[in-house]
Amino acid sequence: MSLFAFDSLTEEEKYDRFLERINAGEKIEADDWMPDDYRKQLLKLIPMHGISEIMGALPEKEWVPKAPSLRRKLAIMSKVQDEMGHGQLLLRVAEDLMRPLGKRREDIMEDLLTGRLKFHNVFHMEAPTWGDAGVIAWLVDGAAIISQTMMLTTSYAPYGRALKRICAEEVFHAQHGEAIVMALAEGTDEQRQMLQDAVNRWWESLLMFFGPDTSKRTGNSNQDKNIMYKLRTKSNEELRQDFLTKYIPRIHSIGLTVPDETLHYDEEEEMWVYQQPDWDKFKQIVSNNGPRSQARLRLREISHENNEWVREALGKKQTMQTASV
Amino acid sequence: MVEYNTAQEVEKDAAYKKELVELLYQLADDDFILAFRGSEWLGIAPHIEEDVAFSSISQDKMGHAVIYYEMLEELGEGKADDLAHLREPKERKNAIILEEVNGPGNYLEEPEYDWAFAVVRNYFYDISKAIRLSSLKNSSYKPLAQVAKKMILEQYYHLTHWNMWFTQLINATDEAKKRMRQAIDKVWKDFDGVLTLGPSAKEMARLGLIKEEQELKDKWMTEIKEVFEKLGVELPTNDGPGMERGDGRNGEHTEDLTTALQTLSEVYKVDPAAGW
Amino acid sequence: MEKKEHIDAFYQEFEVFSRKNSSAPMQHQFSLLAPNHEMALVMAKENFMRREPVGDIWVVRRDNITKVSEEDKEMLKRMDNKDYRETKGYGYLKKKWRQYEQQMLDEKEIMSWAGGIKRG
Structure with a gap:
C-alpha cells in the first residue's frame, strides 16, 4: 500500500488534500486526518452546543411538574427529555474529538462548572411563568432550528449525523411550543397577558441568540473560518434576518407585539431593521453573570456531586472486572 | 361471576361501581405521584444517558395514570385533568412511600436527591405493578383488562431497567452497598402501603376486579426473596414490609403530598376552566 | 486520583445498532457511554429509538470494532464501468x-x- 501512502505526505500536502476533500463536498470522520485548526474550531462549537442543550433543559424543567394539564405535563417532559438527548448526542461528538487531547465527559462537566465552557445566552435567563415555557419552545427553539438546519450540511460528518437527529425532533418541539402559545393566545385576557409578557421578556435574548454581527469579513474571525471549513454556510446576521423573516409575521398574526417600535422591513435594503440588543450585557450574561446563571450551574453541580458515588461505584466495578479478565 | 364491558353497563350496579372507582383511584394516584417524583429528576440523574431513559419511564407511568383517570371520567367522576390536579390530599389514594420527596431540597433548589432511594422505590414498585397488571388482565371490568394487557408491554422495560440498576449497585463499592441498604430499609418500612388494596380489598376480589390482596402480596414477597437471595442480600424482615406512616388508601398522607399537589396544580388552578 | 480513574471507567464507549424488524438490516444508530454492556443495552432503546419501532438492538464496545483507515478508504472506490x-x-x-x-x-x-x- 506504500505506493499511495497517506502517511508519507507532508503536513502541507495533507492540508491541501483536506481542503480539496471538503470543497468537493466530502465529509470528515472523527478518525480522519484534520488540521489542528479545524479540530480547534469544532471544539469551540460542539461542546458549547452540547452543554447548551443540557443547560437548556433546566429553564423548561422548572415547568415540567407544573405544566397545566396531563397532556402538557407529558409533552413538556418529553421535550425536556429530548434536550437532554440532544446534549447526549452532541457531547458524544465532542468527546470523540477531545479524545486525542486526553479529555473525557467528566472534563467537559468540570469545564462548565469552572466557567471555562460557556453556554448559550438564552439559558441564563429567567422563566417565571408558564408563558415562558411556551415562548421558549416556540421562539427559542425556533431560533435554534434556524441555526441548526443551516449546519446540517456541515463538513464534519459526526456533527451532521447528530444534527439530523436533533432537527427531526425539533419539529416536534416547535409544534409543542406552538400548541402552548396558541392555547394562551386564544385564551383568557390573563393568559394573553402572560404570553405577551413572556414575549417581551425574551425578545432581546432572542436577538442575542445568533451572536453579534461581524459583517466585516477579515478571514480570521471564527465565523469566516467556519464558513471556509464548511462547518456553516451563513453568518450570525444572516441567521438573525432569517429568524425575523420566518417569525415576525407569525408573532403578529396571533395578535402579539414585539417590544421594539423601530422594527421594520427595509424593502430597498431587503433587511430587517431592529433595535440592537445591548451587546455588553450579552457578554456579561454568557460569562455566567445572567439572572439565572449561577442557580442553574448550581443545579448541575449538585447533581454532579450528589451522583458521584454512582459513577464511582460502577466505574470501579468496571475496572475490577477488566483487571480480572 | 359478573362481567362488564362498558362504563354504561356499570351504572346499573352501584356496589360494583363503588369498588371499581376505588381501585381505579388507587391505580391512577400511585402511577401519577411516582411519575411526578420521577419528573423532578429530569436533568439531574447520574448521567445523561440515564436521564433520557428514566424520563421515558416517568412518561410511561404518567401515561398509565392518564388512562386510569380517563376511565374514571367515563364513570362520571369528573374531568381527568380535574381528578389529577384538583383533588385534596385526603381524597388521594396513593401509597405514602410513593409521595415521599426524592431527598432533601426541592427540584428547583439544592436537590440533594438520593439515587439509591430512586432505584429501590422504583424497582420495588415496578415489581408490584407488574404483578398487579397480570392480575388485572383478567379483571371483570373488561376495559381495565384491555388496558392492563397494553400497559404490561411497557412494564417489561421498566422492570429490566430498575433491575439492572438494583443489581449493579447493590454489590458495587462499600459506599454503594451502604446507601442501597439504607434505601431498602427506608422503603421497606412503608412499602406495605403499596401492596395493600385498602379497606375494601376483599370486596374487590369478590367482584373479580383484581385478585385477593394476600395472593398479590405473596407473589411480591416471593419475587423479592428470589432477587435478594440471588444477590446475597438480606431482607430487612422476613414477614414482609410495613406501613409505619399510615394507609394512603384511607386518605392518610404526609406533608410531602400536600407540597407536591401545590406544585403540580399551581398553573392549572389559575383557571381550571380555561384551555391550557 | 484513584477516584478519577474509577469515574473515567464509568464512561465506556459503546456503539449502538438496531433494526426495525426482522427483515430490516442492522443500522448504526449512535454511540453512548455506559459502564458495561448490560447498562449500555438498557440505555440504548430510550436514547436512540424513543419514537420509531425497534425489533432488535446490538451494543458493541467501541474497542472491539475494526475500521477502515482513512488511507484504506481509497480501496473502497471503483470505476463506473460495471453496468x-x-x-x-x-x-x-x-x-x-x-x-x-x-x-x-x-x-x-x-x-x-x-x-x-x-x-x-
Whole structure:
C-alpha cells in the first residue's frame, strides 16, 4: 500500500488534500486526518452546543411538574427529555474529538462548572411563568432550528449525523411550543397577558441568540473560518434576518407585539431593521453573570456531586472486572 | 361471576361501581405521584444517558395514570385533568412511600436527591405493578383488562431497567452497598402501603376486579426473596414490609403530598376552566 | 486520583445498532457511554429509538470494532464501468420484449412474487 501512502505526505500536502476533500463536498470522520485548526474550531462549537442543550433543559424543567394539564405535563417532559438527548448526542461528538487531547465527559462537566465552557445566552435567563415555557419552545427553539438546519450540511460528518437527529425532533418541539402559545393566545385576557409578557421578556435574548454581527469579513474571525471549513454556510446576521423573516409575521398574526417600535422591513435594503440588543450585557450574561446563571450551574453541580458515588461505584466495578479478565 | 364491558353497563350496579372507582383511584394516584417524583429528576440523574431513559419511564407511568383517570371520567367522576390536579390530599389514594420527596431540597433548589432511594422505590414498585397488571388482565371490568394487557408491554422495560440498576449497585463499592441498604430499609418500612388494596380489598376480589390482596402480596414477597437471595442480600424482615406512616388508601398522607399537589396544580388552578 | 480513574471507567464507549424488524438490516444508530454492556443495552432503546419501532438492538464496545483507515478508504472506490452486473445494463430488453408483446420481468415484478406468485 506504500505506493499511495497517506502517511508519507507532508503536513502541507495533507492540508491541501483536506481542503480539496471538503470543497468537493466530502465529509470528515472523527478518525480522519484534520488540521489542528479545524479540530480547534469544532471544539469551540460542539461542546458549547452540547452543554447548551443540557443547560437548556433546566429553564423548561422548572415547568415540567407544573405544566397545566396531563397532556402538557407529558409533552413538556418529553421535550425536556429530548434536550437532554440532544446534549447526549452532541457531547458524544465532542468527546470523540477531545479524545486525542486526553479529555473525557467528566472534563467537559468540570469545564462548565469552572466557567471555562460557556453556554448559550438564552439559558441564563429567567422563566417565571408558564408563558415562558411556551415562548421558549416556540421562539427559542425556533431560533435554534434556524441555526441548526443551516449546519446540517456541515463538513464534519459526526456533527451532521447528530444534527439530523436533533432537527427531526425539533419539529416536534416547535409544534409543542406552538400548541402552548396558541392555547394562551386564544385564551383568557390573563393568559394573553402572560404570553405577551413572556414575549417581551425574551425578545432581546432572542436577538442575542445568533451572536453579534461581524459583517466585516477579515478571514480570521471564527465565523469566516467556519464558513471556509464548511462547518456553516451563513453568518450570525444572516441567521438573525432569517429568524425575523420566518417569525415576525407569525408573532403578529396571533395578535402579539414585539417590544421594539423601530422594527421594520427595509424593502430597498431587503433587511430587517431592529433595535440592537445591548451587546455588553450579552457578554456579561454568557460569562455566567445572567439572572439565572449561577442557580442553574448550581443545579448541575449538585447533581454532579450528589451522583458521584454512582459513577464511582460502577466505574470501579468496571475496572475490577477488566483487571480480572 | 359478573362481567362488564362498558362504563354504561356499570351504572346499573352501584356496589360494583363503588369498588371499581376505588381501585381505579388507587391505580391512577400511585402511577401519577411516582411519575411526578420521577419528573423532578429530569436533568439531574447520574448521567445523561440515564436521564433520557428514566424520563421515558416517568412518561410511561404518567401515561398509565392518564388512562386510569380517563376511565374514571367515563364513570362520571369528573374531568381527568380535574381528578389529577384538583383533588385534596385526603381524597388521594396513593401509597405514602410513593409521595415521599426524592431527598432533601426541592427540584428547583439544592436537590440533594438520593439515587439509591430512586432505584429501590422504583424497582420495588415496578415489581408490584407488574404483578398487579397480570392480575388485572383478567379483571371483570373488561376495559381495565384491555388496558392492563397494553400497559404490561411497557412494564417489561421498566422492570429490566430498575433491575439492572438494583443489581449493579447493590454489590458495587462499600459506599454503594451502604446507601442501597439504607434505601431498602427506608422503603421497606412503608412499602406495605403499596401492596395493600385498602379497606375494601376483599370486596374487590369478590367482584373479580383484581385478585385477593394476600395472593398479590405473596407473589411480591416471593419475587423479592428470589432477587435478594440471588444477590446475597438480606431482607430487612422476613414477614414482609410495613406501613409505619399510615394507609394512603384511607386518605392518610404526609406533608410531602400536600407540597407536591401545590406544585403540580399551581398553573392549572389559575383557571381550571380555561384551555391550557 | 484513584477516584478519577474509577469515574473515567464509568464512561465506556459503546456503539449502538438496531433494526426495525426482522427483515430490516442492522443500522448504526449512535454511540453512548455506559459502564458495561448490560447498562449500555438498557440505555440504548430510550436514547436512540424513543419514537420509531425497534425489533432488535446490538451494543458493541467501541474497542472491539475494526475500521477502515482513512488511507484504506481509497480501496473502497471503483470505476463506473460495471453496468454488466446491474439491471441498468439491460434496460434495452424492455423495448425488445415489447416487440414480442411481452412485459419485461423487471425487479419490481420479480420482487412482487414474494411468498409465491399470486394467481388471478
